[in-house]
Amino acid sequence: MEIYLIRHTTPAIESGICYGFSDIDVADTFETEVAAVKAKLPTGDFDVYTSPLQRCSKLASALFNQEITADDRLKEMNFGAWEMLAWDAIGREELQTWADDFVQARVPQGESYEELYSRSMELIHELVEKDRNAVIFTHGGVIRSILAHATNTPLVDSFDLKVQYGRISQLKVEDGDIKVVFYNS
DSSP states (O other), X not given: OEEEEXXXXXXXSOTTBOOSSSOOOBOTTHHHHHHHHHTTOOOSOOEXXXXXXXXXXXXXXXHOOXXXXXXXXXXXXXXXXXXXXXXXXXXXXXXXXXXXTTTTOOOTXXXXXXXXXXXHHHHHHHHHHHTOOEEEEEOHHXXXXXXXXXXXXXXXXXXXXXXXXXXXXXXXXXXXXXXXXXXXX
C-alpha cells in the first residue's frame, strides 16, 4: 500500500501571520504550482482525501477528476485565539509558554500539536485498515506529525522535518508498518 502526502500550494497570506484552521485561499502562483505538482503525481488507482480548507481542496480538485473525500482531521493545527494575528502581536509570555511545550500545550481556544497528531494518525490508521492506495492533500503540521510517526521521530523534533508548499512525500505500508520512501520531493 502507498500513501502520498501532498502539502497545499502557497497560500494567499503575508508572512508572519499565524494561521491554521483559517480558510486561506491560494496565491496567484497557483496554476504554476499545480503544474509542478502534477509532473510528480503518482499514476494508478488512488483514493483521494483532502483537508476541507480551500488551499488543499482546490489543489486536490485541480489534480484529480474523481471522488475526493474531505476530512476535518486533515486540517492544520487550530491556533484558536491566535488565528490571523501577526506572530509578533501575540503576547511574548503567552507565546513563550506555548513554545516551551508546543507538543502538549494548547493554544488558547485551540489545540495542542499532540491533539493534531492524534487526529491525523487516527485517519492514517483507518486508511491502513482499508489497504488501498491513497493520496492526501493536507498541511505542513499534519504531514510533519505523520512523518514523525513513520520515522520514529519524537514530536518535539518533528519541525526539523521541512515540508514545503506543493511538495510530495511517499509512505509505503507493509504488514501495517509505515515507512517513508521519500519526503518533500
